[in-house]
Amino acid sequence: GVGVTGREGGGSWAFDGGPLLLGVRHHGPGSAKAVRAALEAARPEVVLIEGPPEADALIPLAGEEEMRPPVALLAHAVDEPGRSAFWPLAEFSPEWVAIRWALEHEVPARFIDLPATHTLAWGRDGDGGGVEEPESEVTGEEADAEAADAVGDGEAEANVRVDPLAVLAETAGYDDPERWWEDVVEHRGAGDGDAFAPFGVLEEAMGALRETYGSGGHRRDLVREAQMRLQVRAAQREFGDAVAVVCGAWHVPALRQRTAVAADRALLKGLPKVKADMTWVPWTHRRLARASGYGAGIDSPGWYGHLFGARDRPVERWMTKVAGLLREEDRLVSSAHVIEAVRLAETLAVMRGRPLPGLGETTDAVRAVMCEGSDVPLALVHDRLVVGDVLGEVPRSAPAVPLQRDLDRIQRRLRLRPEALERELELDLRKETDAERSRLLHRLRLLGIEWGEPVTSRGSTGTFRETWRLRWEPELAVRIAEAGVWGTTVLAAATAKAEADAVAAQGLADVTGLAERCLLAELPEALPVVMRVLADRAALDADVGHLAQALPALVRSLRYGDVRGTDTRALAEVAAGLA
Numbered sequence: 001g002v003g004v005t006g007r008e009g010g011g012s013w014a015f016d017g018g019p020l021l022l023g024v025r026h027h028g029p030g031s032a033k034a035v036r037a038a039l040e041a042a043r044p045e046v047v048l049i050e051g052p053p054e055a056d057a058l059i060p061l062a063g064e065e066e067m068r069p070p071v072a073l074l075a076h077a078v079d080e081p082g083r084s085a086f087w088p089l090a091e092f093s094p095e096w097v098a099i100r101w102a103l104e105h106e107v108p109a110r111f112i113d114l115p116a117t118h119t120l121a122w123g124r125d126g127d128g129g130g131v132e133e134p135e136s137e138v139t140g141e142e143a144d145a146e147a148a149d150a151v152g153d154g155e156a157e158a159n160v161r162v163d164p165l166a167v168l169a170e171t172a173g174y175d176d177p178e179r180w181w182e183d184v185v186e187h188r189g190a191g192d193g194d195a196f197a198p199f200g201v202l203e204e205a206m207g208a209l210r211e212t213y214g215s216g217g218h219r220r221d222l223v224r225e226a227q228m229r230l231q232v233r234a235a236q237r238e239f240g241d242a243v244a245v246v247c248g249a250w251h252v253p254a255l256r257q258r259t260a261v262a263a264d265r266a267l268l269k270g271l272p273k274v275k276a277d278m279t280w281v282p283w284t285h286r287r288l289a290r291a292s293g294y295g296a297g298i299d300s301p302g303w304y305g306h307l308f309g310a311r312d313r314p315v316e317r318w319m320t321k322v323a324g325l326l327r328e329e330d331r332l333v334s335s336a337h338v339i340e341a342v343r344l345a346e347t348l349a350v351m352r353g354r355p356l357p358g359l360g361e362t363t364d365a366v367r368a369v370m371c372e373g374s375d376v377p378l379a380l381v382h383d384r385l386v387v388g389d390v391l392g393e394v395p396r397s398a399p400a401v402p403l404q405r406d407l408d409r410i411q412r413r414l415r416l417r418p419e420a421l422e423r424e425l426e427l428d429l430r431k432e433t434d435a436e437r438s439r440l441l442h443r444l445r446l447l448g449i450e451w452g453e454p455v456t457s458r459g460s461t462g463t464f465r466e467t468w469r470l471r472w473e474p475e476l477a478v479r480i481a482e483a484g485v486w487g488t489t490v491l492a493a494a495t496a497k498a499e500a501d502a503v504a505a506q507g508l509a510d511v512t513g514l515a516e517r518c519l520l521a522e523l524p525e526a527l528p529v530v531m532r533v534l535a536d537r538a539a540l541d542a543d544v545g546h547l548a549q550a551l552p553a554l555v556r557s558l559r560y561g562d563v564r565g566t567d568t569r570a571l572a573e574v575a576a577g578l579a
Contacts (some may be wrong), residue, residue, distance in 0.1 A: 018241050019232055020044060021256060022094070023202050023249030025165070027288060027298045029092035029308035030185035035246055037195040039101045044244035046235050047102040049095050050228070050251070051087055051111035052119065054278045058398070059111075061280060062096070063103040066395035069096055070283035070301075074477055075116035078275040081481035083120050086474070088283045090301060092308035098246040112231035112245070114224045121272035122220065164209050164250055178299065182358040199252075207253040223271070225254040226264035233261065279399040281477040284420040285388035302388030303359050315357050316342055322366050322381055331377060333370050341369040359386070391420035391472065402488035404480050410440055410490060418472035424455070427466040438466050442521035443494035446501075447483040449476055491523075498526035502533045511537055512553040534574055547578050554578070 020042050024031035039047070055073045069091045076084040089096040102109035169180035185198065228247065232255060235243045245255065285301040298304055303318075310317050319341045323333045345357035345365040354361070363378070363386075371377045396408070411417065414437050427434040441452040452468040486500075487493030498518050505511045511534045518527050538547070554575040 019048075019236065019243040019245055019255075020196075021203065021252045022098075022199050022244060022246045023206060023252035024094035024246060025181065025185070026095070026248060027088075027090055027093050027301070027304065028181070028185065029304045030181075031094045032092045032097040032308060034185075034195070034198050035094040036097050036101060038199065039098065039244060041195040042244060043105075043242075045107060045239040045242040046244070047098050047107055047109045048112045048228075048232060048235055048243060048245045048247075049098050049109060050113045050247040051095065052085075052113055052116040052278065053111045053231075054116050054276060055087075055111050056109075058278065058280055059099055059109050060103070061395055061398055062099045064395045064397070066393060067280070068393040069093075070285060070288060070390060071280050071392040071394055072283040072474060073278060074281045074481075075120060075276050075278045076478060076481050077120050078277055080274070081484065082478065083274070084478045084481070085116060085119050086281075086283075088288055090283075090285070090288055090305065092304050094246055098244075110231070110235070112228045112247075114220075114227050116276045116278060117273045118271045120276055121274040164206065167209060168205055176360075179354075179358060179360060183354055202249045203252045203256070206249050210250075210253050221251075221254075223267050225251055226259075226267040228255055229257075229259060230261070230264050230268075277399070277481075280394040281474060282392040282394055282418070282472075283474045284392070285390040286420060287474050289387050300359055300386045302385050302390070305388070305390070306385075315345055315362060318362055319345075319366070321385055322370060325381060325384055326370055326377060329377070329380065331370075337370050341365040344369060389419075389421040391418065401481055401484040403484040403490065403493055404477070406489040407444075407480065414440065416440070418451070419470070420472060422469060422471040425452070425468045425470050426457070427468065429464045429466060434466075438468075438520070439522045440490065441468055442517065443490050443523070446494045446517055446521055446523075447479070447486065447490075447497055449479045449483060451476060494521055495523050495526040498523055499529045502526075502530040505533070505537075507549075508534075508537045508547070509549040509553070512551075516553040516556055531574065535577075538574060538578055551575065551578055 020038065022035050022038055024035060051073065052075060054075065058073065061067055069089055071089055073087040073089075074084060075087075076082075089099075099109055101107075163177070165177045165181060169175075169177040172180055172184075174180035174183075228245075228251065232243065232245060247255065285305070288298060288301040306318055306321070307314055316338075319338045322341075323338050326333045341362075342365070345361040348361040348364055349355070349357040352361070357365075363382075366381060367373060367375065367378050371381075400408075414433060416437055425437070427438050429435045429438060444451055451472060452470045455467050455469050457465045457467040483493050483497070486496040498514060498521075502511060502514055505514060511530065515527070515530045515534055518530055558572055558575060
């Protein structure tokens with residue numbers, strides 16, 4: 001049904017039915033494999049991908065050795081960095097596979113969705129009638145959830161629509177959309193017949209759903225699809241019909257639809273705009289999971305990554321991974337356990353009428369054989385393997401705000417590598433490297449970049465010890481972009497932010513707390529400003545309760561003077577005056 005025919009001898013392919021429309025499920029490894037097979041068969045002259053066109057210049061970075069998914073395209077408003085949107089991509093995302101295929105075959109790749117300049121502005125101050133958010137598994141655009149988050153939870157909750165994946169699963173007699181998708185797509189081998197067949201079937205199903213439910217009544221979808229149709233037409237004028245389009249399956253019937261150019265342009269006229277910057281940022285498997293609140297649409301990114309990467313015998317390889325993890329946790333798991341777990345998973349699949357064991361069958365088998373019926377070790381398997389703590393990497397050549405570059409430099413110098421897995425860091429402030437690490441973490445906290453959280457030291461109560469709980473979250477990239485307005489280096493930005501916070505502080509206790517944080521972060525230039533504000537506030541405040549609340553932070557700060565080598569004489573004078 002997609003109108004693609006081949007020519008013998010490895011020559012070019014004729015797209016006699018127009019552009020090749022490859023409707024996918026975002027973050028679906030089965031879709032990713034199918035996209036790769038279809039592109040290999042069709043050999044298009046250009047690949048168009050659902051995503052913001054401003055990212056076209058960033059596509060070549062995806063081919064660099066230092067680029068390791070999961071990663072995300074980050075767009076943020078230049079004048080309001082907190083207004084941002086993410087487009088996450090994993091190794092098993094169809095869009096990522098399409099980008100990599102285009103780079104490997106030296107074929108142009110372009111993004112064709114609504115520009116980020118409009119995505120970020122949509123819904124701002126009431127413009128554009130609010131943000132319309134598709135949240136479906138097959139069609140949900142990851143960035144839409146991010147834009148909703150930027151606008152507000154109330155609007156996001158108001159924009160829920162039918163989930164095509166759930167409707168198709170229910171029609172097929174399944175009570176679990178994930179299980180249906182696994183059976184019809186993920187368990188379909190790459191060599192099962194026509195490379196284009198799954199896309200034709202999925203397009204037909206989406207067409208039927210759109211006939212039944214309409215386009216969802218969401219203006220934003222209509223605008224996005226108008227933009228994509230215009231971009232497809234522009235590519236056809238340049239390359240003929242040898243155009244491949246990779247987009248959410250929900251949009252395929254709309255892109256197939258013949259509409260007037262003037263009508264599409266009319267839908268795009270007058271859209272709100274903001275000035276936007278865009279770059280690549282590291283992402284995590286945990287943030288790809290639906291539980292993260294970002295609407296990426298998959299419960300089990302680690303499992304999906306395994307399905308995509310396993311060359312053969314995925315169940316056997318998965319059980320081996322599980323056994324290795326449990327052994328690391330000192331559980332007695334032998335080769336016999338692995339063999340029995342594989343057999344049980346296969347038996348369960350037969351009993352349940354499934355073509356191959358899925359995540360449900362493997363989980364049940366692991367629980368029964370390797371965990372002796374207990375859900376406690378099974379929770380560890382789910383956390384470490386089914387979801388996973390994979391953190392992507394982006395090349396240093398990727399665009400970044402100056403503050404991010406300074407932070408990267410400091411992290412490398414202090415050997416303090418960002419990690420997705422939560423860990424505790426014990427610091428001895430008598431050692432220079434540990435003292436510098438402490439200063440960095442305190443400065444970042446002043447800037448609202450909560451990479452580390454101070455916790456109570458278990459080994460010692462001395463002031464020369466600090467314990468931090470570290471965990472790098474992808475959204476910290478947004479916090480760094482926001483903090484960039486305060487300065488181009490961590491020190492300069494933290495100093496400027498502390499001075500501004502001192503002037504804006506409401507209560508005396510707030511100022512003394514800020515003075516304590518300035519000492520911990522070692523901000524010598526900010527401290528005089530904070531102390532001046534503190535002295536002024538203390539002189540004017542006659543409330544004994546306020547004065548008493550302000551003292552503890554000052555006394556704590558004075559205790560740090562010996563270890564950190566900080567001059568606290570001004571602090572001592574204010575403390576004595578308050579007392």
